[in-house]
Amino acid sequence: MxxxxxxxxxxxxxxxxxxxxxxxxxxxxxxxxxxxxxxxxxxxxxxxxxxxxxxxxxxxxxxxxxxxxxxxxxxxxxxxxxxxxxxxxxxxxxxxxxxxxxxxxxxxxxxxxxxxxxxxxxxxxxxxxxxxxxxxxxxxxAAALGVGLPVDEPEGSMVVDIGGGTTEIAVISLSGIVSENSIRIAGNKMNQAIIEFMRSHYKLLIGERTAEKIKIGIGSAYELDEELTFTAKGRDLIAGLPKETIVNSTEIRKVLAPVIKSIIQAVKSALEKTPGELSADIRDRGIVLTGGGALLKGLDQKLQEETDLPVVMADTPLTCxxxxxxxxxxxxxxxxxxxxxx
Ligand SMILES: Nc1ncnc2c1ncn2[C@@H]1O[C@H](COP(=O)(O)OP(=O)(O)OP(=O)(O)O)[C@@H](O)[C@H]1O
Ligand SMILES: [Mg+2]
CATH class of the missing domain: 3.30.420.40 (ATPase, nucleotide binding domain)
Incomplete structure (x- = not known):
């Protein structure tokens, strides 16, 4: 050799x-x-x-x-x-x-x-x-390439990647980004909102991992067919002792709503900046969702309703x-x- x-x-x-x-x-x-x-x-x-x-x-x-x-x-x-x-x-x-x-x-x-x-x-x-x-x-x-969108063709593709730290929105055509929006609001902000709610409403101190479990377990952006509950373990802020509190999906949805709203607003403003020809492509092909944060229950449905566009969830959003x-x-x-x- x-x-x-x-x-x-x-x-x-x-x-x-x-x-x-x-x-x-x-x-x-x-x-x-x-x-x-x-x-x-x-x-x-x-x-x-x-x-x-x-x-x-x-x-x-x-x-x-x-x-x-x-x-x-x-x-x-x-x-x-x-x-x-x-x-x-x-x-x-x-x-x-x-x-x-x-x-x-x-x-x-x-x-x-x-x-x-x-x-x-x-x-x-x-x-x-x-x-x-x-x-x-x-x-x-990278996310658009990962889901197999035709990024190097003269066709508009829109991808929304919701991670832990950022939500990245881009319209891509001919290997370049035509319009984009990036906000530092994503999965972590949802966890923080849950921590803050548990502290102020239930006087329960929970950690980041528990907040994430609540989000993944019962968090949602859209009404669920069947509302869910979660038993959260933490420390009682007044007695200082370990405590369990049951929370339900309806209240968590309310807690997450402002974060979801910011994400949807960012998608809308990227759409407003998109040239007409490409907008037409997106109307046909829809928005592709990637990133772990996109897995929040009902987020696709909520985005679809708010933008009036087809929304497609990537097969394996965490690896796109x-x-x-x-x-x-x-x-x-x-x-x-x-x-x-x-
Ligand atoms: N089933 C689920 N429901 C809701 N959120 C989820 C789910 N699974 C994972 N997440 C969230 O997805 C986020 C992680 O996603 P991802 O790995 O795409 O982010 P990242 O690439 O590390 O972050 P960034 O791209 O912002 O730097 C975390 O906030 C996690 O809590
Ligand atoms: Mg990421």
Missing amino acids: DFLSLFSFFSHDVAIDLGTANTLIYVKGRGIVVEEPSVVTWDERLKKVVAIGTEARSMEGKTPGNIRTIRPMKDGVIDDDEVAEEMIRQFIKRVKVGTFSGRPRMIVCVPSGVTKSEKRIIRSAAENAGAREVFLISEPM VVRGTGKVLEDMNRYYKVLLTE
Whole structure:
């Protein structure tokens, strides 16, 4: 085996969806190899990672003083660069890419509303984590590719990706984004609204994970055929003791309504900015929903009612972005145009 073939054999380029809630990694020729929460348990004294991903999340809220669980991503961008860098490095190490051949090329997704300096931080984190070369792609473009929309054709496609930190809305045609909207309101804001409601209404202190369980279990954007209940466990704010409170889906829907309203408003304003010809395409083909937040019960129905457009839920909404980025990796010649330029 000569040097060149050795190189192409071992050099696996990677696509990373560095999300606020979840990090996914796709390796060229192999598919999705990492799908874990974006959480790191960090030893403050030793400046060292104790655990990452699922293992780190299971320690959340249960660590002693010098050890912290950190979510290095906030609102779709890096909030703690040292920890984010370590997290990427460890995930990459785990999937054993570029060990012999040198460093992999990386395509990293960024929210479409990302600023120059946020881009710089993501780029340098990926480089420090071992990338030979870093390319960026906007999340809704990746999501659209991931669901198989014809992004490089002269046809309008609209995708709404609701993640943990951001909602990304884009109308795409001919490999470019024609109109877009990105708001830092998504799944996490729904959890926060639930935490705040439980505190003010029931005087019950609950954690982020319990709030998420309530949201996934009984949260909704549209009336349910059968309303549901959930037994929430937390700490009574007055007595200071553990307590259980039963909440129902009707009250949680009211709590989530302002967040849903902001998301729908953002979709409407992207539609208003869309040129007529493309609007007609969207009227025919509808809006495609991706991202974990899109799984909220009845969100598709609510969006359909509010926009009067067909709404289609992606098959596997949590993996669309990384699969789309993976598509670019697998066929750079066809898709290089969708990458962001400086
Ligand atoms: N069944 C469900 N119902 C409602 N919300 C859900 C469901 N499943 C997952 N979620 C929410 O989806 C969000 C995570 O989605 P996703 O992994 O797409 O986000 P992300 O890519 O990490 O974030 P971002 O793109 O904003 O950086 C979380 O807020 C999670 O609570
Ligand atoms: Mg995302």
